[in-house]
Amino acid sequence: MGKTACSSEEGLNKGAWSSQEDQILTDYIKTHGEGKWRNIPKQAGLKRCGKSCRLRWLNYLRPNIKRGNISLEEEDLIIRLHKLLGNRWSLIAGRLPGRTDNEIKNYWNTTLLKKIQGKQSKLRSKNEKTKVTPKPHELDNIGIISVAADHAASEEKLNLENKVKDNIITNTSCQKDNSGKQAWNFKVEEFLVSDKSSDIDFWKLCHELSETFDSEEGGGSSTSSSSYGELRRKYWPSSCQPLLFSEEIMLEEWIKKDDIVGCTHQKLTKIDELLNDRLNWNSS
């Protein structure tokens, strides 16, 4: 793969940008627009490499950039998103209007990490004293949730499923088995940071579909479905809007395991945490 090494290009300025350089770059981009970063230095008359121009524009010169004074709400959101996404700074920055990935990364490394480490060491020493061990779901990464369409299902259910599927997220992967059953897999964390996660209508749709599942379970469907239904009712808090996933797919995956209740509980608890987070964001 080709690589653009600024360091290998001679005669280029390095280090802090001067106000004149900033002005030249700003004027050029205002006239010609962003993109084609490699050509910008030559055309604008800057002794900088394209990557440096891009970085300067995106992190500093771009309009509507907020600088400094990260609020408590923003800080809280960064911590929550980092819990979900890890060091995916650009994704985190995407949920904080006006903030750049570089700023959030710096803020995390210099400020938040220390705060969190401080809290964790306090918690550790408390746990050591009281001999509390962390629950498994507190340590696990987030899994994948599946939405399935059972072709033998009612037309009403299918229509709802298709509506939900169309709305979830663009980069779902679709799998089909021999019986024609389909599953759309998507990563929870990607969904939660997408615009769709704050779309109330989408959640209403999910809720509606979930109710059709429940009513079909009540009508006496397969044993596995009702087992799942019981599990879901047991572990799903009534305060949460349910996120959809098919009982068939989940059970096919998990029933092979010896400890199905433990496994299901673990996954549902994680999903529950995510949804609680989402609901908290909406209410705050």
Next chain:
DNA sequence: AACACGCACAACCGCAGGTTT
């Protein structure tokens, strides 16, 4: 006043993956 130290943040670097030729 001078120095050392730590912190915050801007900027750099290397890499990966997507796009173009």
Next chain:
DNA sequence: TAAACCTGCGGTTGTGCGTGT
């Protein structure tokens, strides 16, 4: 199809500033 090119990302480094000694 493969090489070249471009862009974006995350980790790391460099530097200026404030504070303590």
